[in-house]
Amino acid sequence: MAGRTVVGVLALQGDVSEHMRAFADALGGEGEVVEVRSPADLERCDACAIPGGESTTIARLIAENGLDDAFRVFEGGIFATCAGMVIVAVSINDTRFRPLGIVDIDVERNAFGRQRDSFEADLDVTGLDEPFHAVFIRAPLASAAGPGVEVLASLPSGIVAVRQGRHMALSFHPELSGDLRLHRMFLAGL
Numbered sequence: 001m002a003g004r005t006v007v008g009v010l011a012l013q014g015d016v017s018e019h020m021r022a023f024a025d026a027l028g029g030e031g032e033v034v035e036v037r038s039p040a041d042l043e044r045c046d047a048c049a050i051p052g053g054e055s056t057t058i059a060r061l062i063a064e065n066g067l068d069d070a071f072r073v074f075e076g077g078i079f080a081t082c083a084g085m086v087i088v089a090v091s092i093n094d095t096r097f098r099p100l101g102i103v104d105i106d107v108e109r110n111a112f113g114r115q116r117d118s119f120e121a122d123l124d125v126t127g128l129d130e131p132f133h134a135v136f137i138r139a140p141l142a143s144a145a146g147p148g149v150e151v152l153a154s155l156p157s158g159i160v161a162v163r164q165g166r167h168m169a170l171s172f173h174p175e176l177s178g179d180l181r182l183h184r185m186f187l188a189g190l
């Protein structure tokens, strides 16, 4: 995209600083990374990351800060990871909050259960030449994706990476791998 890209990172709860560092590195001086806590912060962004954390807490804080409507009308790209993937979904297996309905996927929270609470896997991702080493932490899974959604990666148990227009949703933590290819893929799609 033309000009300096402003990438926001939703900074209400979760691993905010890791995302800010990863996007700053991926932009390499071609843009700016800012914290998003209010609709006014979001308005100045070309894109926004919704980080991993605790999705019920992040969803509550989004609503308390008036960001739910702001995200629904946001025209930039959303980079949703882990808890973020739960928040942007169309439907989830949890009745405690209503997801934002931005990415047409059905998502199951904590889909890997206790035994595989956290694990790492080398994923084949559409558009990447070499596998991506992905870190899963109490990760969600998408059980279904609508027709406008491109599935980028799956495990035997379900879908773990998708793209829909400018948005990407990942059930793992790309900001923890020291590998910026997915951040760059997202920026290239803005």
Ligand SMILES: NC(=O)CC[C@H](N)C(=O)O
Pocket (backbone or CB within 6 Å): 051, 052, 053, 054, 055, 056, 081, 082, 083, 084, 086, 109, 110, 137, 138, 139, 140
């Ligand atoms: N690492 C994470 O973001 C975990 C997400 C968490 N299990 C949730 O659904 O809230």
